[in-house]
Amino acid sequence: MQVGARILPSEHWKSAQRAWRLADQMGFDHAWTYDHVAWRERVGNTWYAAMPTLAAAAGITERIHLGTLVSSPNFRHPVPFAKEIVTLDDLSEGRFILGLGAGSSGVDARVMGKEPWSAAERSARFQEFVELTDKLLRTENTDHSGRYYGAKGACIDPDGRTRTRVPIAVAATGPRGMRTAARHADIWVTNGHSPKPGLIAPSATPDLVREQISQLSRICEDENRDPLTIRRLVHLTQDRSILESVEVFVDLATQYREAGATDLVVPFPHETSSAHGDLKVLEQIAATAFR
Secondary structure, three states: OEEEEEOOOOOOHHHHHHHHHHHHHHOOOEEEEOOOOOOHHHOOOOOOOHHHHHHHHHHHOOOOEEEEOOEOOOOOOHHHHHHHHHHHHHHOOOOEEEEEOOOOOOHHHHOOOOOOOOHHHHHHHHHHHHHHHHHHHHOOOEEEEOOOOEEEEEOOOOOOOOOOOOOEEEEOOOHHHHHHHHHHOOEEEEOOEOOOOOOOOOEOOHHHHHHHHHHHHHHHHHOOOOHHHOEEEEEOOOOHHHHOOHHHHHHHHHHHHHHOOOEEEEEOOOOOOOOOOOHHHHHHHHHHOOO
16 A cells, blocks of 8 residues: 655745755655645635745655646646646656545635635536646647637647656546546545535545445446556545554554555644654654554
């Protein structure tokens, strides 16, 4: 099983860069950051942009894969965003993973002065957003005239398709989003289940993840895709209990692996705060469980 770390872009780079270096040195397979203009309780407090943060992280790490978990259509258009993606992939020497999600009706949905989309429009926009982004990353010159997005002669990759397409990770817990993942994603992402649409209070359990993976597998088969060709990532950053001890981590990681998960992402603790776990415990986990 591959293990990743989620590092918040909420510290000045002079402080944050140590976390990225440590994640690389400790043996994590991948490291991620949120892609928001602002985020929940951090509104009005320190919060930096994802893509420049990842570009800086690419320059100080050597082996770890880097990604957004996740970017959404709330404030992005596929054409300029795809240009940023291939640039970051070049800066990281092929270590970038593009995580995409539909987003929510929170700050990101309002910050550009528009009314938040309905759940139906958000779902439809996301499907087209992923489809066009995938096309832009695969095609030398892209034309697209869709309901929500367009492109005309969009030449995104300066190398003219000489590189492998950036891996795409799609976050989805409902059937429509899972179908989008089955069609376009290299990695499917879940963070559990929200009590109601738009409420960001997810909770994952091995049993729930097993059920979701079964549903994803059925959808993949409907789409004539081998379910085993898509990685299955569980995002556990709302649950710090997994970092209580090496024993707890190994037990939970084993349960998720047996449920069908191929990847886990856990919170990377702040050195100055215990809000996201104890860095010393994570170092112990890395020294034993990651080897």
